[in-house]
Amino acid sequence: MKEYFKNAWSGLFTVFIGMKITFKHLFVPAVTIQYPDERLQLPERERNRLYVNMDDCIGCDQCARACPVDCITIETVKGLAGEDLGKTSNGKRKALWVTKFDIDFAKCCYCQLCVFPCPTECIYMTDVFEFSELERGNLIYDFVTLTPQEREEKKSNYAKFEAEKAAEKAAAKAAPVNKPIDNQETPKQ
Amino acid sequence: MIYDFFFKLTNSNFLADLIQSLLPLFIFILPFALFAVLFERKVSAHMQDRLGPMRVGYHGILQTVADILKLVQKEDIIPTLADKPLFNIAPVLVFAGSYLAFAAIPFSSAFIGSNIDLGIIFIIAASGFVVAGILMAGWSSNNKYSLLGAMRSAAQIISYEIPTVLVVLSVIMITGTTNLLTLSEMQTGHFWNWMIFGGPVMGIAKFIFIPIMIINFVIIYISTLAEVNRTPFDIPEAESELVSGYHTEYSGMKFAMFFLSEYANMFAVSAIVAALFLGGYQSPIGYLGNLFGVHWLIPIEQFFWFTAKGIFFVFVQMWLRWTLPRLRVDQLMALCWKYLIPIAFVNLLIIGLITVL
Numbered sequence: 001m002k003e004y005f006k007n008a009w010s011g012l013f014t015v016f017i018g019m020k021i022t023f024k025h026l027f028v029p030a031v032t033i034q035y036p037d038e039r040l041q042l043p044e045r046e047r048n049r050l051y052v053n054m055d056d057c058i059g060c061d062q063c064a065r066a067c068p069v070d071c072i073t074i075e076t077v078k079g080l081a082g083e084d085l086g087k088t089s090n091g092k093r094k095a096l097w098v099t100k101f102d103i104d105f106a107k108c109c110y111c112q113l114c115v116f117p118c119p120t121e122c123i124y125m126t127d128v129f130e131f132s133e134l135e136r137g138n139l140i141y142d143f144v145t146l147t148p149q150e151r152e153e154k155k156s157n158y159a160k161f162e163a164e165k166a167a168e169k170a171a172a173k174a175a176p177v178n179k180p181i182d183n184q185e186t187p188k189q
Numbered sequence: 190m191i192y193d194f195f196f197k198l199t200n201s202n203f204l205a206d207l208i209q210s211l212l213p214l215f216i217f218i219l220p221f222a223l224f225a226v227l228f229e230r231k232v233s234a235h236m237q238d239r240l241g242p243m244r245v246g247y248h249g250i251l252q253t254v255a256d257i258l259k260l261v262q263k264e265d266i267i268p269t270l271a272d273k274p275l276f277n278i279a280p281v282l283v284f285a286g287s288y289l290a291f292a293a294i295p296f297s298s299a300f301i302g303s304n305i306d307l308g309i310i311f312i313i314a315a316s317g318f319v320v321a322g323i324l325m326a327g328w329s330s331n332n333k334y335s336l337l338g339a340m341r342s343a344a345q346i347i348s349y350e351i352p353t354v355l356v357v358l359s360v361i362m363i364t365g366t367t368n369l370l371t372l373s374e375m376q377t378g379h380f381w382n383w384m385i386f387g388g389p390v391m392g393i394a395k396f397i398f399i400p401i402m403i404i405n406f407v408i409i410y411i412s413t414l415a416e417v418n419r420t421p422f423d424i425p426e427a428e429s430e431l432v433s434g435y436h437t438e439y440s441g442m443k444f445a446m447f448f449l450s451e452y453a454n455m456f457a458v459s460a461i462v463a464a465l466f467l468g469g470y471q472s473p474i475g476y477l478g479n480l481f482g483v484h485w486l487i488p489i490e491q492f493f494w495f496t497a498k499g500i501f502f503v504f505v506q507m508w509l510r511w512t513l514p515r516l517r518v519d520q521l522m523a524l525c526w527k528y529l530i531p532i533a534f535v536n537l538l539i540i541g542l543i544t545v546l
Contacts, residue, residue, distance in 0.1 A: 012407065019508060030239055
């Protein structure tokens with residue numbers, strides 16, 4: 001009998017304790033924010049979408065090799081002797097035309113391993129994290145600043161240069177002139 | 190009375206009846222449902238340290254209006270294997286049941302749908318009517334979750350009606366009337382004349398009544414909470430187990446009718462608790478109308494006090510919803526049969542003895 005009343009009383013009393021707690025929370029300022037309108041400050045070392053500053057890229061391919069999921073594809077073409085490719089911001093002379101620098105963010109795992117090997121610090125994480133797409137193909141980002149015509153031009157320039165060199169060599173060796181040109185140095189499409 | 194006013198205005202019995210019967214719906218239940226849905230969402234949000242609806246209007250004031258517009262536009266889906274006539278009539282029946290209760294609720298001394306002598310008994314009977322609608326909805330949906338929800342709801346409402354009626358009976362024993370208007374009039378004066386503080390009885394009996402009536406008040410509050418299927422007694426529509434119980438298969442306006450009747454019921458039971466125990470429409474501190482001698486102001490003030498009390502209890506229902514987890518079926522039945530009913534019986538016995546003496 002005593003147990004019964006104790007049960008009834010503790011049932012009622014604990015409800016009141018619970019109600020006191022929830023009532024306090026009624027006046028606690030909301031911890032949520034109105035997301036698209038206001039945003040939280042992202043942490044300093046956040047890892048989101050990569051960005052490549054092509055002015056500084058020397059086409060060394062180190063980021064692509066560091067990538068554990070192979071989401072970076074780089075193709076380069078050697079610059080010709082007469083061409084001025086400019087310098088990077090930390091004074092390195094550029095020697096390669098970067099004709100392809102694709103990052104597939106559908107594959108990217110945001111591990112930041114590509115950022116550290118970069119000798120010119122031209123690949124880095126930005127604070128952009130909203131870049132969803134309806135087509136997976138749209139997630140392949142092309143960072144090259146050259147126009148498609150320029151890319152083709154650089155490639156054909158180099159192919160021509162190679163061909164000339166091969167022809168010169170062939171001439172020097174006095175070999176048959178119309179031997180097929182071996183241009184395996186040219187990147188495959 | 191408001192009927193006489195409309196009778197004078199329209200000079201026809203039929204029109205006066207019609208206006209009077211539709212009045213609670215349009216000036217009360219619909220605006221109340223609009224308000225209560227938003228209020229519930231806001232209360233639940235703030236209790237969980239969230240913000241709740243914020244987009245439509247200032248702090249989401251027009252959110253329910255937008256929701257209703259959405260519901261009106263929605264397709265009315267009837268499952269192929271549903272029992273169509275029952276499926277269509279069930280929401281109407283449920284809403285009719287909960288609206289029926291409003292007929293006898295005294296909003297103020299001048300505004301009561303029907304001043305019938307069996308007021309409180311009528312309300313209890315009408316709320317029993319809802320069970321039929323719920324069972325119908327659950328059965329005709331041809332969905333196991335709906336049926337389970339409806340069965341649980343019926344079991345729950347029927348068993349919790351017993352403590353409700355026992356407590357109501359003890360109030361009737363003290364006051365000697367079942368007419369809610371007379372009952373409210375008896376609790377006039379100041380708040381110590383309210384039934385929760387022993388009612389209008391004087392002398393030593395009042396001091397015996399006070400603890401008993403407070404216990405009775407707690408019992409009727411718990412059992413009416415269970416009757417409207419609100420948390421912690423929401424096993425009929427337990428989202429995590431039964432999708433949403435008997436209205437799983439409903440969409441569009443039929444769903445809106447269930448929703449409306451749920452909120453109407455919430456207010457109806459709060460109103461009954463307020464009318465029986467907290468003086469109904471009586472003001473706890475006296476009327477401004479009496480103070481300034483403006484007598485037409487008194488019914489309006491009474492209406493204000495009544496809705497204020499009702500909305501306070503609706504708020505407590507929401508408060509409990511975000512405080513307590515759902516009860517298991519056995520706990521639910523144990524609470525009713527092992528605690529509420531015996532205690533209500535003992536209270537009834539004591540009150541009976543005192544009133545006889």
